[in-house]
Amino acid sequence: MSHQLLKGKKGIISGALDERSIAWKTALACVAEGAEIVLTNAPIAMRMGKINELAKLCNCPVIPADATNIADIENLMQKSMEHFGGKMDFILHSIGMSPNVRKSIAYTNTNYENFLKTLDISALSFHRFLQTAMKLDAINEWGSVVALSYIAAQRTFPGYNDMADAKAVMESIARSFGYSYGFAKKVRVNTISQSPTVTTAGSGVSGFDVFLHYADITSPLGNASAEDCANYCVMLFSDYTRMVTMQNLFHDGGFSNTGVSHLIVEEIMAGNKVEE
Ligand SMILES: NC(=O)c1ccc[n+]([C@@H]2O[C@H](COP(=O)([O-])OP(=O)(O)OC[C@H]3O[C@@H](n4cnc5c(N)ncnc54)[C@H](O)[C@@H]3O)[C@@H](O)[C@H]2O)c1
Numbered sequence: 001m002s003h004q005l006l007k008g009k010k011g012i013i014s015g016a017l018d019e020r021s022i023a024w025k026t027a028l029a030c031v032a033e034g035a036e037i038v039l040t041n042a043p044i045a046m047r048m049g050k051i052n053e054l055a056k057l058c059n060c061p062v063i064p065a066d067a068t069n070i071a072d073i074e075n076l077m078q079k080s081m082e083h084f085g086g087k088m089d090f091i092l093h094s095i096g097m098s099p100n101v102r103k104s105i106a107y108t109n110t111n112y113e114n115f116l117k118t119l120d121i122s123a124l125s126f127h128r129f130l131q132t133a134m135k136l137d138a139i140n141e142w143g144s145v146v147a148l149s150y151i152a153a154q155r156t157f158p159g160y161n162d163m164a165d166a167k168a169v170m171e172s173i174a175r176s177f178g179y180s181y182g183f184a185k186k187v188r189v190n191t192i193s194q195s196p197t198v199t200t201a202g203s204g205v206s207g208f209d210v211f212l213h214y215a216d217i218t219s220p221l222g223n224a225s226a227e228d229c230a231n232y233c234v235m236l237f238s239d240y241t242r243m244v245t246m247q248n249l250f251h252d253g254g255f256s257n258t259g260v261s262h263l264i265v266e267e268i269m270a271g272n273k274v275e276e
Pocket of ligand 1: 014017018020021022041042045066068148149194195197200201202203
């Protein structure tokens with residue numbers, strides 16, 4: 001179902017680890033819509049993941065970059081511009097990792113070194129992408145930068161741990177940087193708050209299966225899939241959303257505006273109660 005919405009556009013897609021990654025689906029969707037892309041991921045993910053398979057499918061280069069390393073990000077932007085023969089039009093930030101989540105360290109007993117790493121990898125990296133792009137003047141006017149967020153930035157979800165704080169910072173960066181980048185270069189900056197999705201990062205969160213099911217039966221449209229999210233990214237990179245910036249956009253089948261659904265009530269009435 002291609003409409004060539006991104007014909008002639010060029011962009012960087014970060015965070016494709018394997019075929020479940022939201023970035024993987026987004027890369028394929030962008031190319032199907034006519035875009036030229038560069039893929040990037042952390043050097044370690046290049047060895048562990050399957051990004052080179054995706055690069056073949058997308059007929060594009062892979063430029064490794066650790067999102068916590070400014071020199072890597074500069075190199076990524078510069079090499080991408082060399083590859084494209086000029087500036088780009090969009091960037092997807094699809095990067096998240098919490099050592100506290102990974103090591104099952106409770107939020108109330110946090111390890112602050114880990115906490116700082118969570119913020120650095122999952123939130124400040126977004127600022128790093130934006131600041132480097134602006135310094136190098138790497139994005140065309142009316143370009144679009146998107147990062148992926150989660151509703152734990154607004155509401156508490158046990159198990160999401162310090163990633164909730166990282167997402168709150170990231171969404172704030174979209175507003176603050178979006179303001180400056182909009183005035184300076186007419187570049188727009190948004191976050192998409194996506195439904196829980198089965199991926200490597202998603203499945204690392206404790207109790208993930210339960211809250212995936214809970215979100216699915218709370219949302220009138222059900223959970224948004226990674227493919228749906230990829231299509232939403234395409235729209236945000238396209239000229240059809242030229243005037244959208246500094247927003248956190250819920251892409252969650254209606255979850256964020258639902259209190260309780262009749263399906264949740266029916267499950268509880270049926271005695272399928274979660275023990276307190
Ligand atoms: N899966 C979900 O339920 C869900 C829901 C809402 C938002 N998100 C967000 O979507 C984004 C993509 O995650 P995903 O679910 O596709 O999982 P994923 O595990 O496939 O992607 C996360 C990516 O982050 C990369 N990464 C980690 N540390 C890095 C570093 N230092 N430098 C560069 N890259 C690094 C990983 O290599 C990986 O490719 C994340 O920001 C995540 O928080 C996920």
